[in-house]
Amino acid sequence: MIDPKHSVSARRLDRLGPTFTAAQARERGIGSNALARLREAELIWELSRGVYRKSNSPLTMHIDLLAACIRVPHGVICLETALAVHDLTDEIPGEVNLAVPRGGPLPRITYPLVRIHRFAGATFEKGIEHWEAAAGEPVRIYSASRTVVDCMRLRHIVGDQVALRALRSYLRRRGTSPSDLLQYAELLGGAGPLRNAIQVVLD
Incomplete structure (x- = not known):
């Protein structure tokens, strides 16, 4: 009964x-x-x-991303996790990378594994897109172009090889332009090093 x-x-x-x-x-x-x-x-x-x-909801490969974004609704998927979503890396991130505005409270999550990054509040909202981690369930993620720039300027976090491979993959895509990256770099910082890296990749 x-x-x-x-x-x-x-x-x-x-x-x-x-x-x-x-x-x-x-x-x-x-x-x-x-x-x-x-x-x-x-x-x-x-x-x-x-x-x-x-339990009867549609299956998704991105359940950890969905859970993390619900726990931190003001957060944005960034860096290696965003690279994976945008198919700009072969690496499988072992944690969900989330950006939050600098100066606010630091979220504490024990599961899923989440790494929180503090980004400047003045530019935090720039380049945010909405992507469906599951059908009909969008989460916030930085665009491919902003993500590449973030990875280049934060190479000490993601690693030089990951950042440069992402840059190369991005520039090989049809419809992309170095100018899109440089606009973000001017805004976020590091335009000079990025311009040099683009030159090396394109040569």
């Missing part, structure tokens, strides 16, 4: 999106005890602390 409380919670669950937070569940009348029962019934999975996903 189906537990009436379980049945009510399951019906309320239908009002939530595929991935949701405990706070959103409470707004729909699903408290912590009900969430625990839904987990036991394998109707939902806990992706990260306070972040859940319905």
Whole structure:
């Protein structure tokens, strides 16, 4: 026999999106005890602390990115993680790289593995795009051109080889232009070194 409380919670669950937070569940009348029962019934999975996903939701290869972005809604996917999304690297990042504005609180996430980077607030919103980590579930990510520039100016973090391979891959794509990169470099800093690197790659 189906537990009436379980049945009510399951019906309320239908009002939530595929991935949701405990706070959103409470707004729909699903408290912590009900969430625990839904987990036991394998109707939902806990992706990260306070972040859940319905078990009948479409599969995605990017569940860690989705969970991290929900935990840090003001964050933006950046650096190696963004390179992987934009298919500009063969490396498989072992953690999710997220940028947050400098000066704000530092998010603390134990799972999934997340590395937080503080970016300047004045230029933080430049180059942000929306990308679907799962069907109908967009997250914020820096554009391919901004990501390449960020990796070049932060080579001490991502490594010279990763940054230069990303630059080479970007410039080989149809429809890309060095001027797109240099515009971001002028804005973010490091236009001189980037101009030199572009010259080396194109020669």
